[in-house]
Amino acid sequence: MTAPETHLHAPTRKIGEVILAVEGVSLAFGGVKALQEVSFDVRAHEVRAIIGPNGAGKSSMLNVLNGVYHPQRGKIRFKGKEFADMEPHRAAVMGIARTFQNIALFKGMSVLDNIMTGRNLRMHSGILAQAIRVGAAEREEIEQRVRVEHIIDFLELQPYRKTQAGRLPYGLQKRVDLARALASEPEVLLLDEPMAGMNLEEKQDMCRYILDANDQLGTTIVLIEHDMSVVMDISDRVVVLDYGRKIADGTPDEVRANQAVIDAYLGASH
């Protein structure tokens, strides 16, 4: 596959202000330094990739952004507001959604129900109102359902609506994971190796969905991958991590030409 020089993006998209800023974040597990003094920013509506070899700290970074891990040092600013003790469900409330590397779908539930959980935050009627299905709760459920159907169309999941998520093939499960995250209409979507374990065709589909989401829904995308070629095609800017440190940051072309990056990926010949 030859990497095209130009981006696949439609040029209509407007990159905005910095929406998410990471400043000097360090994270250690006991003696293992997962992240050391990492800083970078993400601008609204862009596709931002974090790449690096295995063990570079990519997943740790994503989990810090999502509030799963709490960094020992450094700051994270989301829409100008600094957050210290982020929790995953608070991140969701603030508008940060995510997908998982090892697909974490609700396996026993239908595809539709899985995606409906993404609308959970948008539902405000109380438990009792839901239970007896009084007017507002009923209306709300229908309203949310309309949005979810839209996402289902968007990701071409119509035939699997009623299928139990755990029974779908791998590639489709990944797509449902994306659909659930998109259903919450996040401002920032964190994708943890969205292409991992996929064949070429599935990868191309996934790229298309990610770009469509970015383009049509205006979702800011932060994605982790270790497959460099895919990332270079769809990202606006790329951060490269190696052994927990940032070794490069820039456009795909800049990063591709960077000696430190080449060394990290191919092994430096010292």
Added chain:
Amino acid sequence: MTFDLKRQLPVLALGLVLVVGLFTPLALKLSAFGFWLEVLLGGLMAGVLYSLVALGFVLIFKASGVFNFAQGAMVLFAALAVARLAERMPLWAAILVAVVIMVILAMVIERVVLRPLVNQEAVALLMATLGVTYFLDGFGQTVWGSDIYAIDLGISREPVMILDKWIQGGILINRDDVAAAVVAILLVGALALFFQKTATGRALRAVADDHQAAQSVGIPLNRIWVIVWAVAGVVAIVAGVIWGGKLGVQFSISLVALKALPVVILGGFTSVPGAIIGGLIIGVGEKMAEVFLGPPLVKMFDLAGGGIENWFAHMLALLFLLVRPEGLFGERHIDRV
């Protein structure tokens, strides 16, 4: 659903044993049909109670992965609360107040026990619920007293004779048993609707499937735990009132938890229908074994007989652990190595 013969074999075997076991007494003319039916119904009634307690176990286990040893103590606590409150107010009001108490209890348990222990080993959480068990047993006595209390459901204790036109001698059934069965069915139906049809129910199922993913879509685990413990508390009230209304509220209610254990092993720790069907199987099984298996044993081996009811459920559970550890309806656990 695919049908896998090898996997379904234990279920089929159990079904066969059940059918044969149930009808042998009739076939061998050990029993008149009327008496046999009475034993069957008696077993089903006991089974309803087991099911209710097991249901509490399953709800909490699914949502939080905690094996709640305190479910029996919660039944006792709820029954005590209703019994003593009912001395001062009408029964319905007592039950309402008991619901409030159980919801508050759920909040306290989440705040004091679960939240600090989240992400700890399962054993730590099990020990914590064991602590809750003893606390509730004792605290219940401190607050409500330690005598035997009656709950008057206002249902006549006079048994009714039914089917006496068709069966010689008819069948005697208790009105309160029938009421209990109806209430239990309504409760299970309501819970099923709640879980399947409401957004909160969906969130509960989501948490049961995957904690991490549930949090990532903004479902607050803490609130879900409170809800599920509160629901388990309400189920405990129903079980406690039914039991207390029949036999009086006393400490032995707490021990029913030990009977619910084989039920969840049989039905599967993560299956609500499993808890219900498992409860009924064990209820009927042990009554049938006691009544129809005991006398032949006495005759053949000159044993004292009796007591079968005490061990039957646990032996059945043990058998299941050997053949099908995930239970009838539980999720099969496959570890990647």
